[in-house]
Amino acid sequence: MVKQNKKFIEEQKEILLQEKNKIEDRLGSFAKESQEHKGEWTSNMPDFDKSSSLEEEADEVEEFGMRLALEHSMEEQLKAVDLALEKIKKGTYGICDKCEKEIPQGRLKAYPQASYCQRCQ
Ligand SMILES: [Zn+2]
Structure with missing residues (x-):
């Protein structure tokens, strides 16, 4: 036992809780968390209104694609x-998932959610 x-x-x-709030805030600005499956988010669809041009719609579709990618990476975070x-x-915080050795504090400070030491990463 370490x-x-x-x-x-x-x-x-504290840092992790702040990080969690930040990510949830950002996700919440363009996605909704599933009621049944906590931690699963769905991006809001862009609303196309009839007045928007094809070009504008293409932009929105592109933006939606970027949003999905962002949503995915934020969900992972x-x-x-x-x-x-x-x-x-x-x-068990701060212990490498692979070799079960202690992860150096310096690494945890730089990346509080690290689950592997530098060698196992
Ligand atoms: Zn390790």
Whole structure:
């Protein structure tokens, strides 16, 4: 069992919670979270109105595609943050998922949701 620095973990938890809020805020600006499946988001469809030109519609379709990609990557980030928070609860935060060694604090500071050490990444 790796001895954990309680204060450090508390700080990391704060950062992770802030990160979670930030991601959810951003996601919420263009997507909706599923009621049945927490953590699953769906991008809002762009609304085409009759007055928009074909060109404008093409722009919106393109924007929607970008939105989907962004939504996907933010969903992944959110999952990683949730996983890290879950680990804090279980007391396994900061331990590499692969080699089960301690992840250096410097790495966790730079990337609080890291689940692998540098070697296993
Ligand atoms: Zn490792």
